[in-house]
Amino acid sequence: MSEAAEVAAYRVRMKADLGLEADTVVEAFRFGDSPDLADQLVELVVSGPKRATVGWIADAELDGEVLAEVGDHFIVLDGAGRPRCTIRVTETRRGSLLSADEAFAWDEGEGDRTLAWWLDGHREFFARRSVEIGLPFDEAESELLFERFEVVHRAG
Template identity: 50%
Template sequence: MITIDEAAAEAMWEEYCRAHPDRHHDIESPPAEYFGDSPEMADELLEAVISGPKRATAALVAEFADGDEELPRIGSHWICCDGSGRPRLVMRSVELRIGPVSSVDEAFAYDEGEGERTREWWLDAHSGYWQRSCARMGLDFSETMEAVFERFVVVWPPEHADA
């Protein structure tokens, strides 16, 4: 488990809001999260965002429910942290779809920017991850489980922001 530096995440959000006063911002800071279930995976996937190929992510609806978290919505922001819990990026959701894990398509697998960037690779890798996640929640993983398929853009800091 990674401990998020909440004070640093709040400071990053405030810096982003000050730099963009003309944009609509949530009243409260967005959630600060990390990719994966280990510091190594968090760093690896964060690097894929920073270097460019990763512009999508997916999570089981059950994971949001288990964490008592709201589902993302189009236009919502989140702060992405590294494997040490340090906030690194502010991202904004630009496309969302809820559907069975098995409904992932080639385009989404490619946009997630991981591994071979194919649907087959994506299903195999994510099934392994979600089996671990479901075991922690006391659930049995199935490809019929609902997932949130999310595309995002990086909006902060400026050197990493999408054009």
């Protein structure tokens, strides 16, 4: 089965299991900017510690991505493009990188889960993205979308 067919089949099964209307839009995506990082992050989601994420709004808009809203569902893919689970967004807010707090860093579930580790990791990530997309990133000014979510369905 192709990746697209595997995602489509999972989407149908997941919508039926969750009681979502067949025409409900549920996008699929990978966390991170590489297959290896996607694998690491989806494991944190599936195993439990990762319950939050943050995205650079200008980057998402450049890619034509829809910004998440509370109640939205998303299929999370692994590095190979296979569906692993579905999440539902429970909270969103906009702010700069420097507006993150210890609670958000903990909920992201990465590294040692401290704000210092989180800031270092996300400075590196957004610096890479800045070079890749040709837009400047400013940790005090660039607008980010902070999201919290819950896992509502698992593939498998």
